Amino acid sequence: MSNFYDKTDPVSIEKYAKKMIGKTFREIWEENEMSSSGLLKEKTTTDGYMQSHTNKHYKGGMGNLVEECYFKYKSNNDSDPDFKEAGVELKVTPYKKVGKKQELRAKERLIITMIDYYNLVKEPSFWESHVWKKAQLILLVWYLYEKGKENIDFHVDFVKLFTPPEEDRKIMEADYNKIVAKVRAGKAHELSEGDTLYLGAATKGATSADRRGQPYSDIEAKQRAFSFKNSYMTYVLNTYFVPDVTTYEPIVHGEVDDFEGYVVKRINAYRGKSVAELCQIFDIDISQKKPKNLESMLAFRMLGIKGNQAEEFAKANIVVKSVRIKANGIIKESMSFPTFRFKELVKQTWDDCDFGNYLRDTRFLFVIYRFDAEGRLILRGCQFWNIPYEDLECEVRKVWERTKQVLVEGLQFWKDDKGRYHNNFPKMADNRVSHVRPHGRNQKDTDELPDGRLYPKQCFWLNNSYILEQIKDELK
Numbered sequence: 001m002s003n004f005y006d007k008t009d010p011v012s013i014e015k016y017a018k019k020m021i022g023k024t025f026r027e028i029w030e031e032n033e034m035s036s037s038g039l040l041k042e043k044t045t046t047d048g049y050m051q052s053h054t055n056k057h058y059k060g061g062m063g064n065l066v067e068e069c070y071f072k073y074k075s076n077n078d079s080d081p082d083f084k085e086a087g088v089e090l091k092v093t094p095y096k097k098v099g100k101k102q103e104l105r106a107k108e109r110l111i112i113t114m115i116d117y118y119n120l121v122k123e124p125s126f127w128e129s130h131v132w133k134k135a136q137l138i139l140l141v142w143y144l145y146e147k148g149k150e151n152i153d154f155h156v157d158f159v160k161l162f163t164p165p166e167e168d169r170k171i172m173e174a175d176y177n178k179i180v181a182k183v184r185a186g187k188a189h190e191l192s193e194g195d196t197l198y199l200g201a202a203t204k205g206a207t208s209a210d211r212r213g214q215p216y217s218d219i220e221a222k223q224r225a226f227s228f229k230n231s232y233m234t235y236v237l238n239t240y241f242v243p244d245v246t247t248y249e250p251i252v253h254g255e256v257d258d259f260e261g262y263v264v265k266r267i268n269a270y271r272g273k274s275v276a277e278l279c280q281i282f283d284i285d286i287s288q289k290k291p292k293n294l295e296s297m298l299a300f301r302m303l304g305i306k307g308n309q310a311e312e313f314a315k316a317n318i319v320v321k322s323v324r325i326k327a328n329g330i331i332k333e334s335m336s337f338p339t340f341r342f343k344e345l346v347k348q349t350w351d352d353c354d355f356g357n358y359l360r361d362t363r364f365l366f367v368i369y370r371f372d373a374e375g376r377l378i379l380r381g382c383q384f385w386n387i388p389y390e391d392l393e394c395e396v397r398k399v400w401e402r403t404k405q406v407l408v409e410g411l412q413f414w415k416d417d418k419g420r421y422h423n424n425f426p427k428m429a430d431n432r433v434s435h436v437r438p439h440g441r442n443q444k445d446t447d448e449l450p451d452g453r454l455y456p457k458q459c460f461w462l463n464n465s466y467i468l469e470q471i472k473d474e475l476k
Helices: 010-020 025-034 049-053 061-070 130-135 166-184 230-241 259-268 275-281 294-302 311-316 354-361 389-409 464-470
Strands: 089-098 103-106 110-114 138-144 156-162 199-203 211-214 217-222 224-228 318-325 335-340 363-371 377-385 413-415 421-423 434-438 446-448 454-456 458-462
Touching: 010 061, 010 138, 010 156, 025 061, 061 089, 089 110, 089 230, 103 230, 110 130, 130 166, 130 224, 138 230, 156 230, 166 199, 166 259, 166 311, 224 230, 230 311, 259 294, 259 377, 275 294, 275 377, 294 318, 294 363, 294 377, 311 318, 318 377, 335 354, 354 389, 389 434, 389 458, 421 454
Parallel strands: 089 138, 318 363
Antiparallel strands: 089 103, 110 224, 138 156, 199 224, 211 217, 335 458, 363 377, 413 421, 434 458, 446 454
């Protein structure tokens, strides 16, 4: 028994932890300094403790400070849960407020434990795995990240014990099995967070050059850790910690062994129906005005979702994209992504750039339609997809790095006699996978280049021909 809490009792640990709510990390540290019973009093008064623990590059600084200054035990790298006798893992994690509505979002994924590829393939099951041992009961301590503030002045807002609900555990088990299967196939170097839904294999190294060995292959793989995805943590925050927040509609009521298979089956039940027939089935009026993203909206209706947000998709960062194939078998439109800011892109590196991270972290649900000879748009079916490792790390990387180089050297552009802009950004003909072109409202929708000139906003696109390559033959 500690002077403050019973280290064998999860409820006692949680009750004591809740006393942090409303405090800043500075206050937690100062209270420890004034406490005669502080186990680490001598250590915390040494020069450099505050500086090291609050350094923005010290990812675990706030968590270690809470361990040492609040719970009074020495931080360590043991494989057991932090409160071993109670089976409780402590995680201190940031959230942020975004947009005009000040919506609450997890700032980052939640790292659970490092992946040892050699030990991973020896584990008998998810339920007997190291990651589940750490993840089955977590004391989550949420603090508000505020830009411009020092880490030490962030304040703790939410504290509670969290166990993933039963329906999420089934999906996490499937995620774990996908990761293990890839490692057993000698493809640990091809792991991507887009492979899975809730439980990801996040890169975890000081630099992207950090590599470690893997079984069944001589190719070294990036260091990775099991993590709960950022999208999943945002859902957890708003569902289990914040009162009076409206949750999304679930697709599955109860349990299914194969979530993705269930989704595909639900949508494929409507194969062969035209968009007009589907609108009639789901009572969507298109006589006056066609709703924006109608084909994606229909996908949600087929899944039993009245709005355009599904609980499981929000948790897993699944993005629905409708794909329309012309009668001649060609996709007319390339796939666009959010516009990028010129000055921000040149400050980024490939390993931590917005576009690369988006493709690494996102799983897509392609809902495929094709025009028939009479011009009717017919549902062909759907498939889940995330970009293959080689395509991302080779082809897309080349486009991104070339784009950055063009901006650093100074974009070359000119207008033709019709007033249309031309430039030396990567074109569709330059790369099998991706290219850059405008995506602003019009030519007056501009952004400032690094050299101060204004130029119409641009975004990355996936080539229409590449998207067609990714569609299964039976859906074309």
